[in-house]
Amino acid sequence: MIKVKINGQEQSWDGDPDLPLLWFLRDEAGLTGTKFGCGQALCGACTVIVDKEAVRSCITSINDVAGREVTTIEGLHPDGDHPVQKAWRQVNVPQCGFCQAGQIMQAAALLMDNPKPSHDQIREAMSGNICRCGCYQRIENAVHLASTGV
Amino acid sequence: MNFIDNPGKLRGFEKNIKVEKVSRRSILKGLGITGGFVLAAPVMTRQAFAYETGAGKMPHGVVVDPRVFVAVAPDGTVTILAHRSEMGTGVRTSLPLIVAEEMEADWSKVKVEQAHGDEVKFGNQDTDGSRSTRHYLIPMRQIGASARTMLEQAAAKRWNVPATEVKAVNHEVVHSASGRKLGFGELAADAAKESVPAIEGLKLKDPKDFRYLGKGQVSIVDLHDITTGKARYGADVRLPGMKYAVIARPPVTGGKLTSFDPDAALKVPGVEKVMKVQGWPWPSKFQPLGGVAVIARNTGAAIKGRDALKLVWDDGANGKYDSVAYRKDLEEASRKPGLVVRQEGDADAALKTAAKVVVGEYYLPHLAHVSMEPPVAVADVKGDKAEIWAPVQSPGGTREDVAKTLGIPEGNVTVNVTLLGGGFGRKSKCDFALEAALLSKELGVPVKVQWTREDDLHHDFLHTVSVERIEAGLDKDGKVIAWRHRSVAPTIASTFAAGANHAASFELGMGLVDMPFEIANISCENPEAAAFTRIGWFRSVSNIPRAFAVQSMVGEIANATGRDQKETLLALIGSPRIVKPNVKDLWNYGEPYDSYPIDTARLRKVVELVAEKGEWGRTVPKGHGLGIAVHRSFVSYIATIVEVAVDEKGKLTVPRVDTAIDCGTYVNPERIASQIEGAAIMGLSLAKYGEISFKNGKVEQKNFDGFQVVRIDEAPLVTNVHIVPPGPDTPPSGVGEPGVPPFAPALMNAIFAATGKRIRALPIGKQLEA
Numbered sequence: 001m002i003k004v005k006i007n008g009q010e011q012s013w014d015g016d017p018d019l020p021l022l023w024f025l026r027d028e029a030g031l032t033g034t035k036f037g038c039g040q041a042l043c044g045a046c047t048v049i050v051d052k053e054a055v056r057s058c059i060t061s062i063n064d065v066a067g068r069e070v071t072t073i074e075g076l077h078p079d080g081d082h083p084v085q086k087a088w089r090q091v092n093v094p095q096c097g098f099c100q101a102g103q104i105m106q107a108a109a110l111l112m113d114n115p116k117p118s119h120d121q122i123r124e125a126m127s128g129n130i131c132r133c134g135c136y137q138r139i140e141n142a143v144h145l146a147s148t149g150v
Numbered sequence: 151m152n153f154i155d156n157p158g159k160l161r162g163f164e165k166n167i168k169v170e171k172v173s174r175r176s177i178l179k180g181l182g183i184t185g186g187f188v189l190a191a192p193v194m195t196r197q198a199f200a201y202e203t204g205a206g207k208m209p210h211g212v213v214v215d216p217r218v219f220v221a222v223a224p225d226g227t228v229t230i231l232a233h234r235s236e237m238g239t240g241v242r243t244s245l246p247l248i249v250a251e252e253m254e255a256d257w258s259k260v261k262v263e264q265a266h267g268d269e270v271k272f273g274n275q276d277t278d279g280s281r282s283t284r285h286y287l288i289p290m291r292q293i294g295a296s297a298r299t300m301l302e303q304a305a306a307k308r309w310n311v312p313a314t315e316v317k318a319v320n321h322e323v324v325h326s327a328s329g330r331k332l333g334f335g336e337l338a339a340d341a342a343k344e345s346v347p348a349i350e351g352l353k354l355k356d357p358k359d360f361r362y363l364g365k366g367q368v369s370i371v372d373l374h375d376i377t378t379g380k381a382r383y384g385a386d387v388r389l390p391g392m393k394y395a396v397i398a399r400p401p402v403t404g405g406k407l408t409s410f411d412p413d414a415a416l417k418v419p420g421v422e423k424v425m426k427v428q429g430w431p432w433p434s435k436f437q438p439l440g441g442v443a444v445i446a447r448n449t450g451a452a453i454k455g456r457d458a459l460k461l462v463w464d465d466g467a468n469g470k471y472d473s474v475a476y477r478k479d480l481e482e483a484s485r486k487p488g489l490v491v492r493q494e495g496d497a498d499a500a501l502k503t504a505a506k507v508v509v510g511e512y513y514l515p516h517l518a519h520v521s522m523e524p525p526v527a528v529a530d531v532k533g534d535k536a537e538i539w540a541p542v543q544s545p546g547g548t549r550e551d552v553a554k555t556l557g558i559p560e561g562n563v564t565v566n567v568t569l570l571g572g573g574f575g576r577k578s579k580c581d582f583a584l585e586a587a588l589l590s591k592e593l594g595v596p597v598k599v600q601w602t603r604e605d606d607l608h609h610d611f612l613h614t615v616s617v618e619r620i621e622a623g624l625d626k627d628g629k630v631i632a633w634r635h636r637s638v639a640p641t642i643a644s645t646f647a648a649g650a651n652h653a654a655s656f657e658l659g660m661g662l663v664d665m666p667f668e669i670a671n672i673s674c675e676n677p678e679a680a681a682f683t684r685i686g687w688f689r690s691v692s693n694i695p696r697a698f699a700v701q702s703m704v705g706e707i708a709n710a711t712g713r714d715q716k717e718t719l720l721a722l723i724g725s726p727r728i729v730k731p732n733v734k735d736l737w738n739y740g741e742p743y744d745s746y747p748i749d750t751a752r753l754r755k756v757v758e759l760v761a762e763k764g765e766w767g768r769t770v771p772k773g774h775g776l777g778i779a780v781h782r783s784f785v786s787y788i789a790t791i792v793e794v795a796v797d798e799k800g801k802l803t804v805p806r807v808d809t810a811i812d813c814g815t816y817v818n819p820e821r822i823a824s825q826i827e828g829a830a831i832m833g834l835s836l837a838k839y840g841e842i843s844f845k846n847g848k849v850e851q852k853n854f855d856g857f858q859v860v861r862i863d864e865a866p867l868v869t870n871v872h873i874v875p876p877g878p879d880t881p882p883s884g885v886g887e888p889g890v891p892p893f894a895p896a897l898m899n900a901i902f903a904a905t906g907k908r909i910r911a912l913p914i915g916k917q918l919e920a
């Protein structure tokens with residue numbers, strides 16, 4: 001039996017220990033905010049925070065996070081008012097929105113690690129997250145805004 | 151109405167239509183043939199409005215009825231239906247906003263609900279062709295005005311005063327003479343009893359009183375849900391008892407399953423069943439390709455199970471498709487005369503006597519849509535009833551196709567439209583929803599079919615592959631006196647009918663025969679090209695290769711004559727005029743030519759605006775270059791200036807992009823900007839990396855490592871969007887697609903300015919590294 005804390009709640013799994021965390025979250029735990037975009041750690045749509053680090057849940061097995069703390073977009077802030085979320089709304093970042101949970105989790109992890117990232121640091125840290133709609137200019141502006149206070 | 155300009159082919163095609171049972175919708179929608187009828191009410195007549203649109207000619211036309219689209223609750227909440235699909239353009243906000251504006255509803259008290267697929271009830275729902283605002287600005291205003299009028303009438307009756315004395319203002323109806331007021335909620339029950347006013351007598355608001363339209367102050371309705379993970383896309387639908395499926399499809403289009411061994415797959419924990427999926431013979435329109443489905447308790451198990459399947463395929467005739475060889479075939483075809491689709495003067499003779507001939511042969515490979523959300527659908531089929539949840543651009547078409555595929559009446563099919571995680575034309579084809587329907591029917595439980603990214607790349611309805619060859623003849627003063635453009639590419643029509651080897655009229659009309667330059671001798675030709683895979687609409691469609699070729703050629707002519715790119719471009723556009731190409735049945739994005747002609751004054755204007763705002767001619771650092779391009783598509787006019795920087799190693803960056811757009815009357819400038827910013831990214835992606843190639847009939851790229859798209863660290867540092875203010879009664883025109891075509895040629899012209907290298911084959915790949 002694998003035990004893992006997700007958004008503060010203890011969850012357990014006794015199926016395939018190799019099951020990617022992404023599919024556990026989405027299909028077994030019903031937390032569909034985390035998205036599937038590639039399954040190969042190439043797009044960032046599935047990004048969640050494990051302890052304090054952004055990870056790609058599509059290549060992270062449920063076993064890899066046993067006993068650890070996973071935060072998904074649903075658990076980032078109780079009212080959805082994390083500075084990154086607020087900044088995202090202020091800048092009107094999303095188009096289709098499908099990549100945005102991953103983008104927001106990646107940005108939140110970046111700011112935990114580096115509260116005042118430079119332009120280049122933002123671009124580097126966010127470069128694993130694809131936005132096919134092309135919201136990059138606004139993503140960059142929103143991360144900057146979140147880091148300077150919303 | 152002609153499908154192609156070759157009577158012989160036309161006959162053959164008609165026969166194929168019958169054989170293949172291509173539905174009216176597919177013909178109407180897919181092949182640019184107009185017809186159909188207006189169901190409830192015509193769009194506003196010319197006396198009332200300065201323009202007509204092609205909305206009434208879409209399948210099921212337009213419905214203008216406030217009872218269908220608007221509900222007012224006693225607590226004052228106004229619910230407005232969005233009947234078009236949201237894939238990132240903001241349409242789910244923009245159209246209801248138009249209704250709210252016109253009915254004087256307070257947007258903070260408006261709820262938007264998504265309509266399911268029902269075109270008899272809602273009118274056409276095909277969210278493609280950059281049509282939503284241009285077809286629905288007036289109908290949505292009429293719906294809002296009707297609702298407002300009904301509320302006003304109800305209040306006037308209550309107060310026993312003439313209706314002319316009352317006025318709806320921000321969610322209330324006011325009788326200013328007596329100072330009385332009633333909220334929309336208080337009037338809801340009475341207003342519902344009022345008869346719907348005739349469209350002809352409706353009084354629309356004076357645009358100067360607009361609170362929302364044209365202002366850009368309203369955020370999209372899903373913004374909060376998107377940023378908190380609550381927004382529901384196709385993949386997020388979960389039903390009790392639902393099973394998860396992935397499908398192994400024939401690796402070659404038109405291939406068939408020979409045999410399969412499910413044993414290893416069935417041993418994967420969580421896998422419950424392995425079963426065959428029905429496929430349709432190629433060309434199969436939007437029908438499933440067939441294959442083997444793995445059914446599991448979650449998607450992860452289904453994918454793992456599929457990896458363990460042993461499969462033997464018969465690749466069939468398309469197994470020989472090879473992109474390297476095919477490119478040579480296209481190039482050869484482009485060097486020989488082909489079907490003439492536009493002729494003015496005598497280009498052959500003029501090219502012979504020209505002082506100089508500039509020749510460019512431009513290649514653009516297949517492109518994949520890779521919407522961020524791969525295709526996915528949930529179906530629940532019970533007996534002769536089916537319910538679908540899917541991110542589809544064509545809810546009405548999906549309903550028709552599900553009914554046909556399952557052999558049940560259309561009225562028994564409910565299509566729930568979720569948010570779309572990107573569409574770009576891919577989700578106009580509902581094959582993934584049909585797969586889910588077939589599996590659910592067989593299993594008797596709800597089924598979700600999830601496509602992986604590999605599936606998406608391997609079984610897309612790809613953007614075509616093309617060679618565009620242009621020969622421009624110059625006189626001794628450098629004036630262009632002859633223009634011959636041969637366009638060779640497999641056609642979208644090949645997805646509907648075997649043997650369709652020439653461009654459909656709608657493809658010809660996207661940047662080939664509608665070319666706006668003022669040149670005495672013009673010949674446009676369309677040599678044959680056969681298709682060996684599924685070809686489909688990709689955001690802005692044939693405009694991408696055409697604009698790439700035509701606007702690159704402008705840069706080449708500028709270079710050949712030693713003149714400025716922008717001046718060369720304006721000289722080619724010529725005098726301000728309405729262009730009348732000598733083309734039989736010119737396809738004009740389905741719009742009447744009177745309302746939406748090719749107007750070179752507007753084309754010139756966006757060039758001049760972008761040149762001014764984008765500081766054309768500014769001094770740029772060494773290794774940088776500026777390029778410009780303009781293109782009319784989806785009846786909008788767009789010009790782009792790209793500044794590129796190329797370092798000694800050939801690494802390319804884009805410090806600045808400026809785009810000017812004239813899309814006529816608009817609703818939400820903030821979303822226009824976001825579409826144009828995104829179009830620059832998509833343009834840069836296809837220019838730098840865009841290539842799907844085939845070997846032995848199979849797509850070579852597997853995921854985002856093989857089919858790359860631009861990431862944030864290579865995005866333009868800034869994209870500025872300049873919107874042309876509309877004149878009074880300028881009809882609205884497209885926004886979602888037109889931003890893409892001018893980007894790549896502006897970039898190529900910029901690269902030439904920076905490096906002296908002319909890139910004629912996309913993607914750029916390593917071409918700058920030598």
Ligand code: FES
Nearest residue numbers: 037038039044058
């Ligand atoms: S789905 Fe995990 S990185 Fe793309």
Ligand code: FES
Nearest residue numbers: 097099131132133
């Ligand atoms: S908003 Fe559509 S993929 Fe990013």
